[in-house]
Amino acid sequence: MKQLALVIDLNVCVGCHACVTSCKEWNTSGTAGYMADMNPYAKDPTGTFFNRVQTFEVGQFPATETVHFPKSCLHCEDPPCVPVCPTGASYKRESDGIVLVDSEKCIGCNYCSWACPYGARELDEHQKIMKKCTLCVDRIYDESLPENERKPACVMACPAEARIFGDISDPDSEVSSAIRESGGYQLMPEWGTKPANHYLPRRKASITIHEDELVRSDNPLKKEHQLPMPDDDDPTFDEITSW
Amino acid sequence: MHPAFSIIFLTTLIGAGQGLFLALYSGQLYSVLNLLPDESPSFYVIGSMLVMVLLVAGLMSSFFHLGRPERAWRSAVRWRTSWMSREVIVLPAFMGSVVAWGLIHYLGWNPVLFSVSKNISVDVSLLVGAVATLLCFTLFLCTGMIYACLKMLQEWASPLTVINYTLLGGSSGFILATVFAAWQNSGMSGFFGGWSVVLTLLAFLTRAASLYRNARLKHKSSLQTAIGIRHTDIQQTAQGAMGGSFNTREYFHGASKRKYKSVKWAFLVLAFPLPLLLLSFGLGSHVMELLVAAFLMQYIGLLMERWFFFAQANHPQNLYYQTV
Numbered sequence: 146m147k148q149l150a151l152v153i154d155l156n157v158c159v160g161c162h163a164c165v166t167s168c169k170e171w172n173t174s175g176t177a178g179y180m181a182d183m184n185p186y187a188k189d190p191t192g193t194f195f196n197r198v199q200t201f202e203v204g205q206f207p208a209t210e211t212v213h214f215p216k217s218c219l220h221c222e223d224p225p226c227v228p229v230c231p232t233g234a235s236y237k238r239e240s241d242g243i244v245l246v247d248s249e250k251c252i253g254c255n256y257c258s259w260a261c262p263y264g265a266r267e268l269d270e271h272q273k274i275m276k277k278c279t280l281c282v283d284r285i286y287d288e289s290l291p292e293n294e295r296k297p298a299c300v301m302a303c304p305a306e307a308r309i310f311g312d313i314s315d316p317d318s319e320v321s322s323a324i325r326e327s328g329g330y331q332l333m334p335e336w337g338t339k340p341a342n343h344y345l346p347r348r349k350a351s352i353t354i355h356e357d358e359l360v361r362s363d364n365p366l367k368k369e370h371q372l373p374m375p376d377d378d379d380p381t382f383d384e385i386t387s388w
Numbered sequence: 389m390h391p392a393f394s395i396i397f398l399t400t401l402i403g404a405g406q407g408l409f410l411a412l413y414s415g416q417l418y419s420v421l422n423l424l425p426d427e428s429p430s431f432y433v434i435g436s437m438l439v440m441v442l443l444v445a446g447l448m449s450s451f452f453h454l455g456r457p458e459r460a461w462r463s464a465v466r467w468r469t470s471w472m473s474r475e476v477i478v479l480p481a482f483m484g485s486v487v488a489w490g491l492i493h494y495l496g497w498n499p500v501l502f503s504v505s506k507n508i509s510v511d512v513s514l515l516v517g518a519v520a521t522l523l524c525f526t527l528f529l530c531t532g533m534i535y536a537c538l539k540m541l542q543e544w545a546s547p548l549t550v551i552n553y554t555l556l557g558g559s560s561g562f563i564l565a566t567v568f569a570a571w572q573n574s575g576m577s578g579f580f581g582g583w584s585v586v587l588t589l590l591a592f593l594t595r596a597a598s599l600y601r602n603a604r605l606k607h608k609s610s611l612q613t614a615i616g617i618r619h620t621d622i623q624q625t626a627q628g629a630m631g632g633s634f635n636t637r638e639y640f641h642g643a644s645k646r647k648y649k650s651v652k653w654a655f656l657v658l659a660f661p662l663p664l665l666l667l668s669f670g671l672g673s674h675v676m677e678l679l680v681a682a683f684l685m686q687y688i689g690l691l692m693e694r695w696f697f698f699a700q701a702n703h704p705q706n707l708y709y710q711t712v
Contacts, residue, residue, distance in 0.1 A: 165628075190631040197628030199708060203619045211625075214615050216708065225540070228469035231476060232462040250462055253455020256472055258638060259389070262540040262609065264705025267634035273455025330616045333704060335608045336540055344616055 148222060148242035148314045149280055150341035151297065152323050153215055156348045157307035160198055160213030167302030168196040168217070168278075175283055177248040181271030193269045195278040196299055212347065215308075217299070218265040218278035219332060219340030220244050226257035226266065235275070242314075242341060243280050251275050262336050280310075313341055389541070390638050391698035394453035398446045399531060400560070400690045402479065403553065405442030406524045407561015408435065408568070409486055411583070413517045415565070415576045420514060422507055425575045429493040432513075435568060436490030443483050471537055475530035482527050485520035492516055528554040535697075542605055543701040548598040555591035556659070560683070560690055562587050563663055566671070567679045581671045585664060588686075592660040595693070599652075602700055609704040624710035636712050641699035648699060651692050658689025 172195055173180045182192035196217035203210045220237075224244050227235050234250035235257045237243070246257075246266075251274040258266040258275060266277045281297035284290065294301065300310045311320035320343070323329060329343035412435040418424040451457040466473040492498050492513040503509040532550030539545045562584040569577035611622050627636070641648065663686035670678030706712070 160626075184631070188631075191629070191633055194629070194633070197633075198626075199624065199628045200626035201615060201617070202623045202625050203617055203621065205621055212615070212617060216628075225538075228466075229472065229537070231464070231466050231470045231473035232459070233466050234462075250459070251456065252459045252463055254453060254463070254472070255455075255638065256470075256534075258634070259541065259703070260538055262704040264635045264639065264703070264708055268455060268638070270634075332616055333609050333613050335613060336704075346616065 147312050148341050150313045152309040152320045152343045154307045154345040157305045158213045159305050160200055162198050163302040164299035165196050165198055167298045171298035178272050181269050183270050193267050193276050219342040222339035225260040225338055229260045230257050243282055246275050248274055262333050389698045389701045391695045392453055394449050396694040397449035400694055401442050401446035403557025404560040404564055405439045407558040408564045409439045411562045411565030411580050413521055431572055432493040433490050436486050439486050471530055471533040478527045478530050482523040485523055489516045489520050540704050541701045543602045551594045555594055559587040559591045563683045567683050570679050588664055611707050614707040627709055636709055639703040639706050640712050651696050655689045655692035659686050659693050
């Protein structure tokens with residue numbers, strides 16, 4: 146069964162929030178209605194976002210590493226938010242595994258957001274319905290867009306190409322090979338939700354080189370061995386040879 | 389979790405209503421078995437009206453929790469998977485059966501169906517009451533399971549949640565039944581009073597058990613599993629929003645440590661020993677005010693208990709918001 150997902154490379158993400166703003170820009174004109182911004186220019190501005198980037202500092206100063214961590218709905222293969230919904234507004238599509246909220250059916254009871262361990266759902270302050278990442282379902286199938294643009298807005302916007310989009314159930318897809326080759330992992334595996342979105346861990350950017358790898362000690366002709374420079378008093382090559 | 393007053397009032401009000409019905413019906417059952425003096429139909433009629441007032445008030449309160457209350461009817465659809473949907477179905481069904489039970493007493497449509505012995509005869513109201521009792525316990529189960537089924541909220545994910553909702557509702561309802569019976573000069577007040585003591589003590593034991601359990605709870609999720617970075621020393625430097633978000637409001641109670649702790653001790657006193665003291669003095673001295681005070685004090689205690697129930701639940705998503 147098809148399962149669309151994002152794979153986010155934490156080794157590459159620079160924390161620029163381009164995915165956050167492009168997500169908001171695209172989805173605020175989506176079919177479910179705009180994404181509210183309350184007090185945008187006043188004290189305590191707040192609003193609905195499908196995607197947020199958080200930053201963590203790992204280790205103790207000065208030996209620290211900064212990890213930028215984008216998080217949106219993980220489109221779990223066994224989503225805990227779906228069975229608890231009393232109206233059926235929260236559902237997972239059979240065809241591509243995207244978890245969606247039917248904006249016409251949602252009663253805004255917040256119960257699905259309680260069931261989600263990741264805090265991926267947000268109640269829209271203006272419309273009073275639950276909102277979440279749709280994997281840009283209104284983009285990825287839009288045939289009026291050029292084929293290479295049929296991707297979620299966050300993937301299109303990422304300047305570092307830290308986000309990959311594809312079908313994780315297809316072992317030959319780019320996302321599957323990235324998960325396989327780069328140690329992709331899921332968040333909070335302890336709840337058995339099987340998140341479809343995966344993260345690629347930070348990778349070491351240094352390698353250990355031993356001296357004998359630079360000098361070929363086993364070379365019988367000692368090709369790298371350099372002769373000492375001749376002294377100035379020594380005869381030149383021309384002086385010791387005759388034609 | 390952020391305690392929502394709509395849910396606090398919903399669960400405490402319907403709990404008291406359910407308990408009151410169970411008290412009235414057990415009174416009827418005892419009088420049928422000739423263990424208690426018979427009561428006039430008006431006793432049950434006024435009693436069932438009181439039950440309905442509590443249930444309707446609770447239902448009204450629940451609407452304030454919905455973002456789109458005009459769509460509330462949709463919430464009965466997913467009863468196969470959602471405990472909330474089941475509650476939405478069982479609550480009106482229970483209300484309907486209580487109304488039917490009250491009407492049977494009021495209109496006197498109460499023919500004897502069959503007799504067990506010379507003195508014990510089963511009439512229609514007894515049968516309707518039995519159906520209502522079944523629905524009443526189902527409602528307790530549904531209400532409790534709404535919280536107990538969320539396995540990631542480990543403070544709630546325990547059979548104790550359902551047991552506490554049932555026993556606390558029962559305790560509150562039986563104390564109210566004692567007040568009601570004393571007001572009606574019924575001979576049942578002693579019977580209700582006795583069971584109030586038993587239920588309140590049982591509720592104290594199970595609530596204390598859940599406090600004991602939660603104090604020793606080991607959370608399955610950690611910041612390491614939340615972001616998948618295996619390091620013992622991780623600090624959050626940015627939460628993704630400067631002015632707060634749904635995530636920082638919905639899942640945090642926002643009270644100071646002192647308030648949080650004092651609510652716990654306040655409900656432990658107000659919901660259990662204090663009403664029992666007032667109840668026993670009230671029944672001993674036949675002072676109505678003491679009995680009313682016993683119910684009201686306990687109700688305030690139960691509001692605090694429910695507030696604490698929500699506030700204590702630590703949602704795993706809070707790991708993503710280390711500095712709230």
